[in-house]
Amino acid sequence: MSESTDTSLGDFPSDWQVARLADIATKIQDGTHFSPQSTSGPYLYLTSKNVRFGRMDIEDCSWISEQEHRGIYARCDVRYGDVLLTKDGANTGNAALNSLREQFSLLSSVAIIRTDDQSAHSPFVLQYILSSQGQQRLKDMMAGNAITRLTLEKIKAFTLPLPPLPQQRKIARILTTLDNLIEKTEALIAKYQSIKQGMMADLFTRGVDANGKLRPPQSAAPELYKQSELGWIPMEWGSCELSNVVVRAEYGISESLDDTEGVPVLRMNNLSAGRVDVCDIKRSGCVQAQRLLLKNLDVLFNRTNSIEHVGRTSIWREELPLASFASYLVRLIPSEQLIPEYLVYWLNLHETQIAIRQFATPGVHQVNINPTNLRRTLISLPSNVNEQSAICRVVQQQETETTKEFLYLTKLRLQKSGLMQDLLTGKVPVTPDEVEEVATHV
Numbered sequence: 001m002s003e004s005t006d007t008s009l010g011d012f013p014s015d016w017q018v019a020r021l022a023d024i025a026t027k028i029q030d031g032t033h034f035s036p037q038s039t040s041g042p043y044l045y046l047t048s049k050n051v052r053f054g055r056m057d058i059e060d061c062s063w064i065s066e067q068e069h070r071g072i073y074a075r076c077d078v079r080y081g082d083v084l085l086t087k088d089g090a091n092t093g094n095a096a097l098n099s100l101r102e103q104f105s106l107l108s109s110v111a112i113i114r115t116d117d118q119s120a121h122s123p124f125v126l127q128y129i130l131s132s133q134g135q136q137r138l139k140d141m142m143a144g145n146a147i148t149r150l151t152l153e154k155i156k157a158f159t160l161p162l163p164p165l166p167q168q169r170k171i172a173r174i175l176t177t178l179d180n181l182i183e184k185t186e187a188l189i190a191k192y193q194s195i196k197q198g199m200m201a202d203l204f205t206r207g208v209d210a211n212g213k214l215r216p217p218q219s220a221a222p223e224l225y226k227q228s229e230l231g232w233i234p235m236e237w238g239s240c241e242l243s244n245v246v247v248r249a250e251y252g253i254s255e256s257l258d259d260t261e262g263v264p265v266l267r268m269n270n271l272s273a274g275r276v277d278v279c280d281i282k283r284s285g286c287v288q289a290q291r292l293l294l295k296n297l298d299v300l301f302n303r304t305n306s307i308e309h310v311g312r313t314s315i316w317r318e319e320l321p322l323a324s325f326a327s328y329l330v331r332l333i334p335s336e337q338l339i340p341e342y343l344v345y346w347l348n349l350h351e352t353q354i355a356i357r358q359f360a361t362p363g364v365h366q367v368n369i370n371p372t373n374l375r376r377t378l379i380s381l382p383s384n385v386n387e388q389s390a391i392c393r394v395v396q397q398q399e400t401e402t403t404k405e406f407l408y409l410t411k412l413r414l415q416k417s418g419l420m421q422d423l424l425t426g427k428v429p430v431t432p433d434e435v436e437e438v439a440t441h442v
Helices: 066-075 122-130 132-142 152-157 165-206 287-291 340-348 350-357 385-423 434-441
Strands: 004-007 010-013 017-020 025-030 043-046 062-064 083-086 095-097 104-106 110-115 159-162 225-228 231-234 237-241 246-251 263-266 282-284 299-302 313-315 329-334 378-382
Touching: 025 152, 043 066, 062 066, 066 104, 083 122, 095 122, 110 122, 110 152, 122 132, 122 159, 122 165, 132 385, 165 231, 165 340, 165 350, 165 385, 225 237, 231 237, 263 287, 299 340, 313 340, 329 340, 340 350, 340 378, 340 385, 378 385
Parallel strands: 043 104
Antiparallel strands: 004 010, 017 159, 025 110, 043 062, 083 095, 083 110, 225 231, 237 378, 246 329, 263 282, 299 313, 299 329
């Protein structure tokens, strides 16, 4: 590594500099401060919700008239490759490269940063903004404000370490290569999850026969089905409230949690759809945590969260030697008539989630579901637990590929995080074949 020089942002190689965005940009401007009157027309109108972390999302955007667009675009002429930075609201700090070649209009909640191609490479600037250091410095710039906001003056004054232009391009290509792999993996996971949801909808209404095969639909074999409160179900099945097959619901510990000492304690952020994530764990040394230890195949229900995430249910498979759970969660104890895996899959069905949320009561910042009301939720299930197990095995086979991709995604994200720390500080120099190595060896 070349000799480093001390700067206000840390130690960097001697051929790097620290630059203000204002000095490396030909334009820094935000969108219109007046909401358009038109609600349809030939031009897209984007706001902060359309700028995600590292990517644009135009699935839910507005359209405006040509006349209003011309007035907005004359002031803020967004171009292909500009950095889009959210400057207002809850998503402040989100940034992405403009990937659209056609003209569109912006609201003032988003600013454009157009770099000077002779001194700065916009993909490199984006990667630094998205880095942990860049995000923290943007948050520090907003400190003390009653409203989450970045002014244009603060954006212009934002500084970043800047290597020579050829190095910027190499670093950006390496990190963008990983971004593309991450995006493709996320899309594949979403595809697998969509397939799984469709398959589960069939499995939990039609079940499987003695050979483990999905029964034909009711329209093709009406003699195999009967009507129930939940619609058509197989003849051998029953339907009832959860209270008939869930014998007990236990709240978790209400004591304060610590980062370092005591028993690991699961919180609502540790529950994903059907699985437990133990990456971010708090601890507790209280006696209650020792008494409420989880057992293998315990079912955990997230009773409080945003309306989109409340009701998420997971199963504990002893991911840690011992653990307890916080009061945001409820442990559901099924009877012998209901196997735990079936209960988890049933509660995570899209249709069940909709039914569960009808019991949600509003809180200050989140909604809550009382376990007593939860147990009023209807469930249909085979009377034979062997068929319940067979259904769960089919779902688990489908989950195998998803789990593999989840592990790969975690690996990519960790590698990206490490590379950002190394490459964006000059700690590790780039080499000409670095991009190819990333693409072929990840």
